[in-house]
Amino acid sequence: MTTSTKDSGFTKWHSDDGEFRRQVSSFRDFVEASPSARFPAEANRYHLYVSYACPWAHRALIVRKLKGLESVIGVSVVHYLLGPNGWEFASPKEVPGATLDEINGARYIRELYLKANPEYSARYTVPVLWDKKENTIVSNESSEIIRMLNSAFDAFIDPEFRDITFYPEDLRAQIDEINEWIYDTVNNGVYKTGFAAAQDAYEKHCRALFQSLERIEAILANNEFLLGSRLTEADLRLFTTIVRFDPVYHGHFKCNLKQIGTGYPNILRWTREIYQLPGIKETVNMEHIKKHYYMSHTQINPLQVVALSNGPELDSPVVKPAARPY
Numbered sequence: 001m002t003t004s005t006k007d008s009g010f011t012k013w014h015s016d017d018g019e020f021r022r023q024v025s026s027f028r029d030f031v032e033a034s035p036s037a038r039f040p041a042e043a044n045r046y047h048l049y050v051s052y053a054c055p056w057a058h059r060a061l062i063v064r065k066l067k068g069l070e071s072v073i074g075v076s077v078v079h080y081l082l083g084p085n086g087w088e089f090a091s092p093k094e095v096p097g098a099t100l101d102e103i104n105g106a107r108y109i110r111e112l113y114l115k116a117n118p119e120y121s122a123r124y125t126v127p128v129l130w131d132k133k134e135n136t137i138v139s140n141e142s143s144e145i146i147r148m149l150n151s152a153f154d155a156f157i158d159p160e161f162r163d164i165t166f167y168p169e170d171l172r173a174q175i176d177e178i179n180e181w182i183y184d185t186v187n188n189g190v191y192k193t194g195f196a197a198a199q200d201a202y203e204k205h206c207r208a209l210f211q212s213l214e215r216i217e218a219i220l221a222n223n224e225f226l227l228g229s230r231l232t233e234a235d236l237r238l239f240t241t242i243v244r245f246d247p248v249y250h251g252h253f254k255c256n257l258k259q260i261g262t263g264y265p266n267i268l269r270w271t272r273e274i275y276q277l278p279g280i281k282e283t284v285n286m287e288h289i290k291k292h293y294y295m296s297h298t299q300i301n302p303l304q305v306v307a308l309s310n311g312p313e314l315d316s317p318v319v320k321p322a323a324r325p326y
Contacts, residue, residue: 018197018199018200018202019192019196019197019198019201026117026120026122026140027116027128027138027140028144029138030138030139030144031046031129031138031148031152031153033151033152033153033154039131039134041155041156042133043071043153044072044073044074044132045131045133046073046129046131046132046138047074047075047130047132048060048064048073048074048075048128048129048130049075049078049126049127049128049130050076050077050078051077051080051126052080052097052283052289053080053285053288053289053291053292054127054292055187055240055241056125056126056127056142056240057127057142058240058283059143059146060129060142060145060146060149061075061283062236062239062240062280063149063150063166063233063236064149065279065280065283066161066164066166066277067153067157067164069149069157072153072157073149073153074103075099076089076099076100076101076103077097077098077099078090078109078126079094079095079098080095080097080289080291080295081291081295082292082296083296085110086108086110086124087108087109087110088108088109089101089106089107089108089109096287097287097288103132104130104135108124109125109128112124112128113128113137115135116135116136116137117137126140127142127145128140129145143179146233146236146237147167150165150166150167150233151165151167166231166232166233166236167232167233168230168232171227171230171232174227175227175232175233175234178226178227178234179233181212182212182216182234182238183237185205185208185212186209186212186213186216186238187241189208189212190209190241190244190249190253190255191253192205193206193209193254193255194252194254194255194297194300195253202254206254206255206257209255210257210258213258213264213267216238216264216267217264217265217267218266220266220267220269220270220321221266224273224320224321225270231274236274239274239275242267242271243275243311243314244293245259245260245311246259246260246261246311246312247290247307247309247310247311248290248294248307251307252293252294252301253300260311260312268312269318269319269320269321271314272314272315272316272318273320275314276315276318286310286311290306290307290310291306294307
């Protein structure tokens with residue numbers, strides 16, 4: 001049975017066997033292009049609540065940027081520190097990069113959840129896709145939010161962005177397959193490693209994580225991206241974990257068998273290539289990322305000392321692998 005305890009304002013979620021088990025998202029509706037849908041796509045109707053620190057929210061920020069949706073879907077950014085009351089809003093003057101909630105006037109993300117469902121009793125997570133017309137949450141599941149952003153709003157964006165898709169029909173089966181094992185062992189694997197409360201659980205998930213990194217390294221030895229020459233949602237979902245790996249997960253979560261910067265040259269090349277795509281760099285706020293992890297997880301880092309390293313230099317020139325038939 002999953003239990004929760006409080007430790008200096010941070011909620012720990014683990015089972016009696018020491019395993020970290022992630023909460024399943026509660027709001028799972030969809031924005032659709034059809035005007036008859038429960039949540040029809042409209043410009044300026046929906047709003048995205050995110051944290052720069054959170055890799056799941058980071059996915060949504062990236063797709064919003066790459067699909068040219070900035071004038072269609074607004075965004076609010078919470079404080080990097082996750083405290084006793086959960087994610088909190090702050091002014092840019094207090095916390096550079098953060099915003100106040102100018103849509104609902106909330107102080108905490110939890111207020112949005114309780115506004116959408118007064119009986120809600122689970123965790124208050126980001127990202128949140130909010131419907132300003134219905135005053136409710138459409139979704140708090142990042143994998144589904146990025147699918148909506150990928151195609152539902154194409155009628156409202158500039159023509160240059162309409163043909164961009166990160167979930168092309170001919171690659172969907174392959175994307176779903178690679179997403180499944182990368183999510184389990186890498187995206188969530190770093191958390192299962194870092195939040196493990198038993199030695200056996202830690203070692204099991206740490207080894208599985210690095211086995212998958214070796215598998216990814218081999219894939220990227222021949223491919224520009226995970227599924228060949230096309231950037232897909234599989235790359236974007238993995239990128240938000242890898243960009244945090246050396247600065248945070250390697251030390252803070254004890255994912256320390258290797259570093260990306262010194263142990264995985266193909267993954268490093270791939271990370272740099274995605275980071276250097278127009279608009280991606282501005283979605284990566286390393287100050288929020290490091291301060292969130294090192295200062296929020298006080299059961300792991302009780303003195304809240306923040307590591308100096310930002311990881312490998314990501315602006316270095318990229319040498320792509322030789323062209324191959326995919």
